[in-house]
Amino acid sequence: MVGVLLAVLAFVAIVILLNQREAEVAPEAVQETVLVARQNIEIGDPVTPDIVEELAVNPEAVQGTPLRSTSQVSGQPALFAIPAGAQVTGELIGTGDQLAVNIAAQLEPGEKAITFQVDRVTGVDFLVKPGDSIDIVLSQQITVLQETADSIANDDPEAPPRFEAVTGLDNQQTVKAILQDKRVLYVSSTRATAPELQDTNGDGVIDENDVQPEQAVVDSVIIVFAGTDQDAEVIKFAQNDFAEVGSLTAVIRHADDDGIEETLGITIDQLVEEYGLRIPGIVEQLNEEAAPTP
Structure with missing residues (x-):
């Protein structure tokens, strides 16, 4: 009995000693x-x-x-x-x-979140990302107007002038940078996710033998930028609706560039006068023939 008791005590002592040693070397x-x-x-x-x-x-x-x-x-x-x-x-x-995507938390006091849609060309190949600074350029088709002959002949100074479309000058393009140095908050393409893998052949596993659905091709994205209500009015007026693509182009600018550039805008006559765009001779001939005889 004494031998058994001593053996038990020795075993307990060994266990306690090992636990203390493990506690000493326990990693942080x-x-x-x-x-x-x-x-x-x-x-x-x-x-x-x-x-x-x-x-x-x-x-x-x-x-x-x-x-x-x-x-x-x-x-x-x-x-x-x-x-x-x-x-x-x-x-x-x-x-x-x-x-x-907490848009409100990204706005400074007085700022509003404004959206417009771009395609791969007008959206810089979808390279625009949150945090970028962009300019927005508008391209529109307009009809050139002229005052009517009876309006010109009217001697009443109070009479409002009347205008008519100039034949052959409808759908004339005009281009202008309308907003500059706007901070991008969000771009919808950054939320695009790959389709979930599927077990199409029904063998219980997903591997190379399964034909997976193709990932949807992104053909347009929504850009959300910080601006003012006035900016929102400009964007709304520039587009027939917010789903319109092509009239607005995003231009990425240097992160440290906050200057506002005075631009002329571009119409066909400015391309001719300022940039030397050549006009075909037949057009000049037709203009001369249409000019009134003195």
């Missing part, structure tokens, strides 16, 4: 590296390595799509306001796995 909790803002970052501010820093946090504290190194930021504009000490995630600078 693994932490993950994230980026945090060293200062307040306003909407549209470039996020550069000097205004962020790396910080080790517990895994459960990681937010969104984490950025692990200051080398991952190189001036991308902040899509949201980021307070000092907050984590800088991919979603906040437009590089995350999940697109941030």
Whole structure:
């Protein structure tokens, strides 16, 4: 009995000793590296390595799509306001796995979210992304008008002038940059997702033997930009409806360029007078024949 008791006590002592040794060599909790803002970052501010820093946090504290190194930021504009000490995630600078679509949070006081639709050509091959600055150019067809003969002959100064379309000068193109330096909030193509894989042959597994549905081809996208109610009125007037594609063209500008360029706009007569566009001789001949005889 004494021998058995000693053996039990020895076993218990060994277990306690092993547990203490395991506690001494237990690894520390693994932490993950994230980026945090060293200062307040306003909407549209470039996020550069000097205004962020790396910080080790517990895994459960990681937010969104984490950025692990200051080398991952190189001036991308902040899509949201980021307070000092907050984590800088991919979603906040437009590089995350999940697109941030809280449009209201991206607006400055007084700004409104305005939309227009572009195709691959008018949308810069769909390279426009949230945070970009763009100009918007309008192209429209107009009919040239002239004052009617009876209106010209009317001696009443109070009579309103009357106009008529000039034969052969309908559907004349005119082009003008109507809005400049507008911040892009959202582009619908960034939400495009691949179709879900399917077991088309019914063998219970999804592999190369299954014919998968083709991914839909994106032929137009919606661009949402920050502007004013006046900008919204301009866009609405420029388009017959918001589904119209082709009349508005997005032009990407440098992120640091906030200057407003004074443009002339372009019509056929300006192409002739300012840029030397050649007019066929038959047109000049017809104009001479149509000119009134003195």
